[in-house]
Amino acid sequence: MAETIDTAVQAIPEATILFAGDSGDGMQLTGSQFTLATAFAQNDLATLPDFPAEIRAPAGTTYGVSGFQLHFGSVNIRTPGDDVDLLVAMNPAALKVNLHRVRPQGTIIVNSNAFVKRDLDLAKYESNPLEDGSLERYRLIKVELTRLTRETLKDSGLNHKEIDRSKNMFALGLALWLYSRPTQPAIDWISQKFGKKPKILDANLLLLKKGFHYGETTEDFVVRYEVSPAKLKDGMYRAIRGSQSLAWGLIAAGYKSGLSLFYGTYPITPASDILHELSRHKNFNVVTVQAEDEIAAVGATLGASFAGSLGVTGTSGPGVALKTETIGLAVMTELPMVIVDVQRGGPSTGLPTKTEQSDLLQALYGRNGEAPMPVLAASTPGDCFFIAYEACRIAVKYMTPVMMLSDGYLANGSEPWLIPDPDDLADFPVTFATTLNGEADGEKVFLPYARDKETLARPWALPGTRGLQHRLGGLEKQHETGNVSYDPDNHQFMIKLRAEKVERVAQEIPPTEVNGVATGEILIVGWGSTRGSIEAAVERARMKGQSVGSTHLVFIHPLPPDLQEVMDRFETILVPELNNGQLIRVLRERYTGNFQPLNKIKGLPFRASEIEAALDELLTTVTP
Amino acid sequence: MAETIDTAVQAIPEATILFAGDSGDGMQLTGSQFTLATAFAQNDLATLPDFPAEIRAPAGTTYGVSGFQLHFGSVNIRTPGDDVDLLVAMNPAALKVNLHRVRPQGTIIVNSNAFVKRDLDLAKYESNPLEDGSLERYRLIKVELTRLTRETLKDSGLNHKEIDRSKNMFALGLALWLYSRPTQPAIDWISQKFGKKPKILDANLLLLKKGFHYGETTEDFVVRYEVSPAKLKDGMYRAIRGSQSLAWGLIAAGYKSGLSLFYGTYPITPASDILHELSRHKNFNVVTVQAEDEIAAVGATLGASFAGSLGVTGTSGPGVALKTETIGLAVMTELPMVIVDVQRGGPSTGLPTKTEQSDLLQALYGRNGEAPMPVLAASTPGDCFFIAYEACRIAVKYMTPVMMLSDGYLANGSEPWLIPDPDDLADFPVTFATTLNGEADGEKVFLPYARDKETLARPWALPGTRGLQHRLGGLEKQHETGNVSYDPDNHQFMIKLRAEKVERVAQEIPPTEVNGVATGEILIVGWGSTRGSIEAAVERARMKGQSVGSTHLVFIHPLPPDLQEVMDRFETILVPELNNGQLIRVLRERYTGNFQPLNKIKGLPFRASEIEAALDELLTTVTP
Amino acid sequence: MPAGLNAGGDGALSRKDFATDQDVRWCPGCGDYAILAAVQRLMPEIGVPRENLVFISGIGCSSRFPYYMNTYGMHSIHGRAPSIASGLKVSNPELDVWIITGDGDALSIGGNHLIHLLRRNVNSQLLLFNNQIYGLTKGQYSPTSEAGKVTKSTPYGSLDHPFNPAHVALGADASFIARTMDRDPKHLKNTLKEAHTHKGSSFVEIYQNCNIFNDGAFLAFTEKSSKPMTTLYVEHGMPMTFDKGKQGLRLNGLTPEVIDLTDGYWSVEDCLVHDATDKALAFILTNLFWQPDLPRPFGVFYQIERPTYEDLLHEQLNEVTERRSNGDLRELLRTGDTWSIGA
Amino acid sequence: MPAGLNAGGDGALSRKDFATDQDVRWCPGCGDYAILAAVQRLMPEIGVPRENLVFISGIGCSSRFPYYMNTYGMHSIHGRAPSIASGLKVSNPELDVWIITGDGDALSIGGNHLIHLLRRNVNSQLLLFNNQIYGLTKGQYSPTSEAGKVTKSTPYGSLDHPFNPAHVALGADASFIARTMDRDPKHLKNTLKEAHTHKGSSFVEIYQNCNIFNDGAFLAFTEKSSKPMTTLYVEHGMPMTFDKGKQGLRLNGLTPEVIDLTDGYWSVEDCLVHDATDKALAFILTNLFWQPDLPRPFGVFYQIERPTYEDLLHEQLNEVTERRSNGDLRELLRTGDTWSIGA
């Protein structure tokens, strides 16, 4: 074996790397293994997987390219990174699709064996970019991945297909070396994954090491990088994806409330993973029902709520569109229910595998008649856990359906997560009605629509409770008795009452926090998954000495009572959204202020630099 | 037969009368016959039928009461009337339910035979109101309707049931006499309705006359009224109900465009009558399909639009909730389609037979993703004809789904209608694509998503057209080619393009007209069925010398380009709505002004006096 | 517990105990009254405590039913009752769940939920009030209306080929399929009782007269004069005879034919014997639908035992819980790869 | 008309003329390729001009189909293709309408539209790509997955009793019901041809292998080794034999049983002869579903003629128009009571 050269090591605060290749090249796996190693290296991080809409698009095509982007560092990491420092491209298509993301002088590692006529044609390259000098603005490193892999494994006893499929392990090893990451996590993972397939196991381990050594032995690399641990809060951490953390938040809600969790759903990207995760944890008294469609799913969920379960139904935009009639019934019957909308690119089928925030107005107004309900939004993968928990708590406390908004970026993205202590979660008391609560001509009676003074919630009386028999339904209800009522005044009274109940949820909203300057020129008001990009931009703005702050809304209905006051402390309110301007409509309608929209509708999250640019522009225009 | 007394005749400008009785008493029929006679008397008029949710509620119960209110006069009539001058009550329940509507000193005609123990109990009367003096504030006229009817018909050969069922004819005759209306229209109608049942025919005619003569002969009536013809525009008139006029507007659209009208729907109150009316006119090349549900209805309609029909689907709020996903597909495929929402009391099943305006926000925002579409609202029963026509015209011209809002009050209400000349309707040209419209590498090709410069509409190429084969779908479309595209920039471009196309519809909006003062203190901005009450209130305000004007929105999306300018001419903007405040949200979001809401959510239209009161209050508060 | 609560308590209950204080708002003469009466009479017999009974309906005249039962209930939205009932039953299998629906509610807008309920076999009784019309919306044709029907929405006659509800249920592999009618209270009550005894989704089609919009739709089967010749009451294990034993039914190959039992050529022995567990027979039997010269069968056509959805679900839940023991949240959050920072 | 237009023109078309410039994006090895090939091969044979062909699909891997056919098409939304196709066909009966759907698209979310399409008998071909899995959403069980199936959404096994698609179609009174498979191109193409020849809604279930999420679901019927014993190809008027004529099927009462045709006891004469017009037989035949020791039938199970929805609709339209003559708008507006004011 060739002697090892010790390459110069350079310490850097942060780095963004992107693995890209065919759907079949195992880039998602490579990416998550690198993420794991990075987590162990105690860096802060954020990831952005990006896969094609096709299940297995034909090899070599540009639309078949699957990518995994990772941003990590010793500093606070809030986004998957704007410009890429290292691109690992397994074939021409992967290079073609992702080159524009690489920063000038950034490093590109390519599998040079893949740059042959057929693949170049598939990627629609006129000439070979490795030779035509079109890449000279970058540090290009050609690695004969395919050949090296085949050589390494010629005696492995694996067939060609299996051998070629494992070249990503070589790439992983090389990348780990380049950024001085530990190989142990990957080794452990491989060992237990392929425990039963010794041949594959050995092959993968061998390639991982070979890749690592390749870095040490080749002279291609002038420097090697080191990223020291981030100053994260003390405690136990794990990497977590949004769909997993959302599912766990629901489990936690069931756990703390003592209610059985009923998750009624119908598969849809990008919400399905919540179902997949929940269905693995039946021993938490979790019931998952895959219904025949979204309408049946929300119907079954409402039935479960009536019976006393914690009813939750999850879907994406097109599914919410189908559930709205039943959500209206939940508003009328005042049963607790949580509707999770993992938003994706719309309208219609739109861009099903991409992220977007374009269901906000549907969440607020997409029902017939006056049917208000609380709407909450999660802002990071880990935050999904807490918002899911909070949505459930409010649904039960106020006896109302609650809409929780997530999106494709949160669902698939991951971040290091300070594991919470279950004891620190807000209390989740539940009281079922067991006794008669009213009187009618001298007789004790049950009033299913009597009200709690503080919350205006009606009692939750479960079928099976002796003496509390009552009938719910979608026709207007008489105050207190809950009987059908066509009385005009009662109708108006009940409309106002249901609206007031939802307004009362404002009691649950903590004082609005402002990140950055507390008063100044620009306040960024955001919601949902844009939080990371916004706060990164604010940080950069402050380094530039700009007077910028940001606040991020968890509750979009009702809105925080102190929001106007907070906004009044700034001259301009910038509202970045991954839609054509939805929250800004709500703000303009209810508040005064100089509201400026910043919209991106490309199926991708904001880059911090995009928000930064908007700030710069506003500041140059507002300050003469 | 007793000699006839000639009662003093008093000329009055207007009157409001209300027929009320059991569902079985034929009050709707009595009301519409009186309406017909009134129309012939050339009065202006407005009606408000009000029937129970039950098909045939048990006789004598308060919730079984069916009513028909009619407001007519020699002056402009814009509402069914605030206070009732004459109440005809066929039984205690009818009196109980409607007494509060009668003005002090108003006349009440009761069927005294019905005021017996059983019916009094059913109506929950402790004592007989005819005797306990509780009615002394009114002019009470007791008529032994049942007895007189039985006597009149004892030799008619009809059985008891038939005889008792016809007593409404006696009441009708009496009412016609009291207001000096012609009996001929009713006689003609009866004659052709019962032509085949001579016994019933004779009985009804006899009773009608008896009732009329009863007025002449009895001394109960001190005065008799006369209402001279209204000064209506010259021309040929008819009475028309909203659902009929809406259906005819659709037929007119098919007629003028030369397109076959396809109406796909699923029955729902109060929209079903549109289906009933259209299904009678198949000889206008009208296809009506009663689908298995609303989703199938809108799906079939979209398929019909693809094939080149004028696709229209009608429903009410709960049905719209179910159609939203498919409407999103129409937005993406850019096919012309009209969705009619005849609004009713919500949320959920709500108050299905009552009127409300609470689906506006659903119409604007109730879809997943960014899915804008034009929204138009009709303002009077006759106006439904023109708005339906306009909605169809815009859908085809701009290749977009269009939402048209009506409501229960418009659908069931009627008014005298100056019959339009088909030649005066706006032109309705339709062009189908027949030739290749683009080029790709030297070849002529068809670009299904190419754009018309003025409207941004894409070409409408019908299956069956040789050489223009193309595929539509719900995934994001590539500009011009219409191929599936996951390109981020294309997505944002298309979202903006679709939005811009809908904004272009503003070209179709005529300058905003202001009724009342053109500049001043208060401008009332209304939409939909509140027009009559608003304009009546404005008229009263002007008589009081108040500086009030009103404008009524037909287009709610896009909004009139000159609206801000018009509103700027007033200090305060009053926004009356039959909901909890929906249009006002839109106005506050997009415009500046001192917006004041006036909301009524009782399943009933505004009384002019309610708006009048709001004006008075505002004026006393704003002017010191 | 307060006095009032005993109201719902033990002791022999009577029909009246199942009535509510709400006035029944169907049209006078509506067939729904007879069905309500039959159900209220049946309740004391089956001896389920009122608080464990839940009636879930959709929308329609028939779906008003729950308001009149002093039990738990939900008058939900159009066509969705089977879904809501499924979630309810799964969440609390102790409950005795009854689904009330109409021909439009169940077979038009609710068709999909119906067939999925039946295939899953959620233990419940589904009562389909078939009046072959949309009552509540004032008289449009329904998926069970005969083709060519003139209604408000079809002044020139309807075009749709009607469903045969029993075939739809069979196609969905229902485990219990029966038919009865409002005008035969005894058969109605007994059929409902058998449906209740059956463990699984029991599909019961009830011919119900809408005397306002479709009066006399089933006259042939209810009128004393014609009934004997037109109705065939089937019972498991019994030969198929009707017309007071004067006529019978036999199979000629796969084709049913009527045989005269009076002229001595055929006898009861030649008649088809009903076997409610034979799916093919159930199909052939329920195929007797608007067929001239053949009687219309009533009774339990098909009944087999197969596991209910909620049983399977809870078995799995318990099995997993036993194997993995009750979940511990703190543990769950720490599963997989974790690392510590600081202390 | 411009040159380009002739592209869609007459003259013998070949399979290639029906391909589009869009890359086919199914996974390599997916059964959908074989079905696409069969349809593209069939098109020139049926001789319908490309511009009169319309393929309407829902959502799913299979529903990508229309993008690959150089005809008119719509890749609509999940489960709604039958509704959209109905409106299309009614509006222009000249069009040759093909509905492409999957087991989830047609039987899960789209179940109701499917059965209503079939009962109405809208003239169209419905191709149900049954891979017993949700492919596009990456592998959850579907309404046709066998009970106990372990998938992403059911790590402990699914609980739902699966649909028998042919029985669902029969329960909806479909006028044409057939089954074929991706791995038998000849039978596939012929079956599609018969479906196209049939006037009415043709329901064709196609066993399709999803080699990514449910590989080998139908191996028993497609593998050379097992196929002869497991598959029974039925043809109208032909005796039911399989296993290269070594085995046959007979009816014992209403129960089908396999007979050995080699030991001389039974002969072909004893075999059941297929009659595609016999509904009861079709039911019994399609009841051979996951039954041990009994083969799985393929072919056209049932086919009868009954009026199509669009024919009835246009007959009525024409009939009314003839009777009342083309509507005149000016007249319409003046029908009923009118009065004049002024001159």
Ligand SMILES: Cc1ncc(C[n+]2csc(CCOP(=O)(O)OP(=O)(O)O)c2C)c(N)n1
């Ligand atoms: C989503 C929705 N669509 C339509 C309606 C209107 N609607 C109410 S009941 C009904 C059909 C009733 O027929 P059926 O189910 O047979 O019940 P019946 O009244 O005959 O007992 C319809 C179409 C509704 N309430 N909701």
Ligand SMILES: Cc1ncc(C[n+]2csc(CCOP(=O)(O)OP(=O)(O)O)c2C)c(N)n1
């Ligand atoms: C309203 C809606 N719900 C759910 C989805 C997600 N979804 C897309 S395809 C599909 C099922 C696909 O299965 P199948 O119909 O069998 O087609 P296959 O992919 O197996 O060919 C689902 C659940 C969707 N696109 N729209």
Ligand code: SF4
């Ligand atoms: S309309 Fe018909 S079904 Fe409805 S209550 Fe009246 S009679 Fe009964």
Ligand code: SF4
């Ligand atoms: S996932 Fe299955 S069905 Fe879908 S394309 Fe791939 S192999 Fe075919």
Ligand SMILES: [Mg+2]
């Ligand atoms: Mg019915």
Ligand SMILES: [Mg+2]
């Ligand atoms: Mg499938």
